[in-house]
Amino acid sequence: MYKTDIRGKLVDGDKSLTQISQDILAPIDAKTPTWWYIAMAVSLMMFAWGARSIYVTLTVGIGAWGQNNTVAWGWEIINFVWWIGIGHAGTAFSIFLLILRQKWRSSINRAAEAMTVAAVICAALFPLIHMGRSWLFFWVFPYPNTRGPLWVNFNSPLFWDFVAVSTYLLISASFWYFGMVPDFATIRDTTKSKIKRAVYGFFAFGWTGSSREWLRYEGLAFVLGGIAAVLVVSVHSIVSTDFAAGIEPGWHSTIFPPFFVVGAIFSGFAMVLTLVTLMKKLYKMDDFITANHVDAVCRILVFISLIMGTAYITEIFIAWYSGSEFEFFTFFRNRITGEYAPEFWFMFIFNALLPQLFWSKKIRHNIWIVFAISICINIGMWLERYIIIVTSLTKDFLPASWAEYHPTLVEIGFYVGTIGMFSAAVLLFFKYIPQIAIHEVKMISKYNTQQFDHLKPGHHDYE
Amino acid sequence: MNDKYLVGVFDDEHTLVDAFEKALEKGVVIEEVYTPYPIHEILQGMKTRTHITHAAFFYGLFGVIMLHGGMYYAAVLSWPMQFGGKPSNTFPSFIVVAIVGTILSITLLTLLTFSVRSKIYPGRKADIIDIRATDDKFIILLNQENMGIEKDTIIKLFQTNGASEVYEKDANTTDKQLSNEL
Numbered sequence: 001m002y003k004t005d006i007r008g009k010l011v012d013g014d015k016s017l018t019q020i021s022q023d024i025l026a027p028i029d030a031k032t033p034t035w036w037y038i039a040m041a042v043s044l045m046m047f048a049w050g051a052r053s054i055y056v057t058l059t060v061g062i063g064a065w066g067q068n069n070t071v072a073w074g075w076e077i078i079n080f081v082w083w084i085g086i087g088h089a090g091t092a093f094s095i096f097l098l099i100l101r102q103k104w105r106s107s108i109n110r111a112a113e114a115m116t117v118a119a120v121i122c123a124a125l126f127p128l129i130h131m132g133r134s135w136l137f138f139w140v141f142p143y144p145n146t147r148g149p150l151w152v153n154f155n156s157p158l159f160w161d162f163v164a165v166s167t168y169l170l171i172s173a174s175f176w177y178f179g180m181v182p183d184f185a186t187i188r189d190t191t192k193s194k195i196k197r198a199v200y201g202f203f204a205f206g207w208t209g210s211s212r213e214w215l216r217y218e219g220l221a222f223v224l225g226g227i228a229a230v231l232v233v234s235v236h237s238i239v240s241t242d243f244a245a246g247i248e249p250g251w252h253s254t255i256f257p258p259f260f261v262v263g264a265i266f267s268g269f270a271m272v273l274t275l276v277t278l279m280k281k282l283y284k285m286d287d288f289i290t291a292n293h294v295d296a297v298c299r300i301l302v303f304i305s306l307i308m309g310t311a312y313i314t315e316i317f318i319a320w321y322s323g324s325e326f327e328f329f330t331f332f333r334n335r336i337t338g339e340y341a342p343e344f345w346f347m348f349i350f351n352a353l354l355p356q357l358f359w360s361k362k363i364r365h366n367i368w369i370v371f372a373i374s375i376c377i378n379i380g381m382w383l384e385r386y387i388i389i390v391t392s393l394t395k396d397f398l399p400a401s402w403a404e405y406h407p408t409l410v411e412i413g414f415y416v417g418t419i420g421m422f423s424a425a426v427l428l429f430f431k432y433i434p435q436i437a438i439h440e441v442k443m444i445s446k447y448n449t450q451q452f453d454h455l456k457p458g459h460h461d462y463e
Numbered sequence: 464m465n466d467k468y469l470v471g472v473f474d475d476e477h478t479l480v481d482a483f484e485k486a487l488e489k490g491v492v493i494e495e496v497y498t499p500y501p502i503h504e505i506l507q508g509m510k511t512r513t514h515i516t517h518a519a520f521f522y523g524l525f526g527v528i529m530l531h532g533g534m535y536y537a538a539v540l541s542w543p544m545q546f547g548g549k550p551s552n553t554f555p556s557f558i559v560v561a562i563v564g565t566i567l568s569i570t571l572l573t574l575l576t577f578s579v580r581s582k583i584y585p586g587r588k589a590d591i592i593d594i595r596a597t598d599d600k601f602i603i604l605l606n607q608e609n610m611g612i613e614k615d616t617i618i619k620l621f622q623t624n625g626a627s628e629v630y631e632k633d634a635n636t637t638d639k640q641l642s643n644e645l
Contacts, residue, residue, distance in 0.1 A: 017475075017499060017599035142537060151537040153544075155556045163560050167567040174574055181583065185597045186499070188589070205578075206587030209596050211509045213581045214501035219515035220577045227519075227566045234562055443500040446476060 010103060011445045012287040020445060021186055024436045027283050028187065028196075035282070036427060043424035050417005053410045054129055062132050064410045070403035071393040075411045076126045077242075078385040079418065082267070083123035084165065084239055085260075085381060088232060089268025090116025091172055094179075095229045098221075103447065104296055106440035107288040111279060112272045113176035114433065118425035119271075120169045122418040127161070129414070157241040164238040168231060175224050181207050182217075182439045236264040243388065249326035250335075250392035253318070259311045263381060266304040266351070270377035273297050275426065277371040279435055288436050291365050298358040298370060301377070309352030326397060334391045343383050344391075350380025468494070468632045469614065470593060471603040471621040478625035479601040480504045485624055486603070492611040495604045497596035515580070519573045526568030530561045592632065600627075607631075 015023065056064050067074045090113035097105035128134050139145075140162050142152045152159050184204035188197050207213060240260035243251040276294065279285045319331035335344045354376055357363045364370065395402045429435070473479040480502065486493065487508055496505045534557045538544070543551040578584050596602045603621070610617060621629050 021598050142533070148542055149537075151542055154534050154538055154560055155553050160559045160563070163563045163567075167563050167570075170567065171570045174570065178574070178577075182500075182597065185589065189591070189594045189597045201589070202586065204589065205583045205585055206589040207583060207597070208589050208591060209497045209499060211496045211498070211505050212511055213583065214498065215506045215509070215511055216513050216515055216577050216581045218501050218506070219513045220573060223516055223519040223573050224570060227523075227569050231563070231566050234559075234566075238559060238563070439500040 009290065009292070010106070010447055011441060012290050015287065015445065017442050017445070020442055021190055021438055023287065024285075024434050024438050024441070025187060025190070027430060027435065028432065029191070029193075032431060033282075036431065040424060040427050043420045043427060046416050046420025047424060048417075048420075049413045050415075050420060053413030053417060054125075056410050057129055057414070058134065062130070064408060066406050066408045066411060068403050068405070070396070070401050071390065071405035073389055073393065074405055075407045075415060076130045078382065078389050079415050080123050080126035081239060081260075081385045082382050083119045083126075083418065083422075084236065085264035085267040085385075086271045086378070087116045087119035087123060087168070087172070087268065088236060088261075088264035089272045090114070090176070091168075091228050091232045092265045092268055093272060094175065095225050095232060098225050099229060102296075103444045104293050106444050107285075107436045108272060108276055108293060108297075109440075110176075110179065110433075110437045111275050111429075111435055112268075113172060113179065114429045115271060115275060115426065116172045116268075117169070117176055118422050118429075120165065120172060121425075122422050124165055124169065125418060126414075127165075157238065157245045160238045161242055164231075164235045168235045171224070171228055171231060175228060178217075178220065178224075179437060180433065181205055182209065183434045183437065185209065186438050187434070232265075233261055236261045239264075248392045248396055249324070250319075250330040250388065253315065255311060255314060255318075259315075262304060262307050262311070263384060266301070266308055267378060267381035269297055269301055269304065270374045270381070273301070273370060273374035274378070277367055277374070279430075280367065283430065283435065285436065288441060294367065294370055295361075295364045298364040301355045302358045305352055305355035305358075305377075309348075312348060312352060330392060330395070334395055335387060340387060340391045344387055347380050347383035347387055350376045351384060354380075467607040468592070469605040469607055469610065469617065470628075470630050470632050471605075471617075471626045472593065472595075472628040472630075473601040473603070473625060474599075474627050476502055476601065479603070482621055482624035482626060483508055483603060486617070486620060489616075489620065490611045491605065491617055491620075492609050493603060494606040495592075497592060497602040497604065499597055499599060499601070502601075513580075515573060515576055518576050519569050522572040523565050523569045525572075526565035527561055529568070530564040531557060534560065 011020070013019075065074060065076070090109070093105055093112040094109045097109070128137055131137055139147075140152060140159070142154075181204055184200045185207035188201040188204050191197055191200065237257035237260065240256040244253060244256035246252065273294070276289050276297070280289050280294075316331050316336065319327040334340060354373055357369075357373065363373075390405055394405055471482065473482060476498075479496075479498070483493070483496065483505060493509070496509065498505065535552060538553070538557075539551045592604055593600060593602045605617065607614065618629050
């Protein structure tokens with residue numbers, strides 16, 4: 001049961017049910033603010049640069065990038081892992097907090113899931129383009145073919161990755177969509193615009209809110225929630241085996257799966273924090289996303305940040321303790337010292353030390369500092385992938401094959417393009433989709449009121 | 464939907480649940496309840512049960528068998544590959560794809576089941592009884608052909624238990640306010 005006196009109110013402002021609908025739907029009906037158009041224009045320009053970079057890559061080939069024989073994986077795999085990590089927040093929010101019965105998730109999970117879908121699409125672009133002949137990507141599917149039939153290698157982490165990422169995209173998208181169906185019905189039934197009624201009515205799939213629908217809806221949420229929890233853990237574990245199954249120093253490590261899963265949830269929660277602070281400030285959703293919500297995410301980040309710090313230190317310790325000179329070289333000569341030391345220490349500070357400021361309640365309640373730290377964590381997590389990939393590959397076993405790696409403008413453009421795509425998707429989400437799950441907030445709003453005292457104990461402790 | 468309906472409108476969850484439970488005690492046959500969010504007393508009281516979770520289990524079982532069978536066929540029977548003298552049937556490493564593939568088959572098939580059984584699919588026109596049910600009202604719908612007890616008794620029962628409105632409704636006609644007349 002949610003204890004309001006300990007954790008604060010879930011919804012401020014003593015809103016009636018219809019007020020909740022109106023407040024959450026306000027941005028959909030309101031005139032689009034000027035900043036939205038400016039932000040959209042900037043996002044589309046970034047996206048256009050990305051599209052041009054993809055065009056150059058497809059026509060010229062992978063030679064347009066900075067990769068070489070030694071460093072065959074560069075920014076693309078860094079960005080792929082980074083986006084997938086960010087994409088973990090949506091499902092982590094929805095599922096883990098659902099399982100842990102954290103009712104405050106209800107006002108944030110919609111945004112987190114939307115972000116997941118956008119981030120996973122951005123992520124999927126990188127391996128797709130990195131294939132070189134992207135138009136033959138369907139060869140990855142194991143289907144009866146005329147090439148033998150030549151099947152895919154079911155033992156390859158790269159194939160596991162393909163299965164995991166495409167499954168993750170499908171499941172998070174359907175979880176997100178079916179969560180929105182009752183809210184689309186609310187828009188259909190409350191809007192005055194005929195066009196909106198028709199459009200949202202179509203997307204509401206004929207939802208009426210009958211007990212038969214809710215019964216199966218709950219069953220569906222239970223099933224999807226339960227299995228998606230397994231998926232969250234398995235997807236990033238699989239991504240980590242892309243590295244851990246290789247023998248490069250700094251990669252060949254059993255710590256990788258939990259390290260990657262925790263890191264993914266860390267960066268995802270940081271991105272959620274970025275988004276909810278924007279929603280609070282730009283759309284005045286303060287009554288739904290209260291200081292307590294931000295506070296709760298910050299406290300989770302403190303905890304995860306400690307795990308990250310422990311993982312970094314464990315890796316360094318094992319590099320020394322294992323007695324492997326290659327591991328020792330990678331960590332002591334090429335990460336904590338050496339030419340990549342600045343990146344390493346920025347990563348360490350941003351991920352392991354800076355979030356420790358969240359121990360202070362004053363900082364957790366200062367929205368601007370929270371926003372700044374969330375951005376720093378996202379940069380830190382990008383640097384983590386940079387460190388893992390570039391330091392290990394540039395200087396591996398044989399000094400004769402050492403090489404440098406610098407991204408070309410095409411690679412940078414590709415990355416910037418996905419950021420533009422992501423922000424454009426988020427802006428569209430802000431404008432056309434209820435940012436907060438209306439029916440879920442209605443369900444938890446009763447915990448604020450005196451009426452809750454009259455309800456029979458034991459029966460209402462669902463979700 | 465050519466039947467005549469009696470509609471009870473409630474303003475909040477606990478008056479709805481009280482009225483719902485009292486009506487069930489009196490032997491009223493309730494056609495359907497429409498609410499803005501799921502209410503467990505109602506879902507339990509309506510007696511409809513769902514087997515979607517059991518179905519999901521069997522979808523999973525189906526997925527596991529199909530995936531392992533498919534991988535065994537591809538890697539061992541159809542085109543066995545030689546790599547370093549290792550066996551073609553690399554079973555433990557099939558598990559990774561099997562887990563994720565099973566999750567995929569459970570999700571897609573359960574979604575399909577939900578869509579078919581609840582009749583929630585693209586292009587379906589909603590049978591809206593009271594348009595406020597997705598916003599802030601809680602609606603109990605009775606079919607006048609089969610209500611279990613006298614109509615007047617039910618109307619009185621609803622009103623004494625906090626119904627904000629009670630009205631009759633023909634399918635496809637405008638709402639007729641009863642509570643104002645009574």
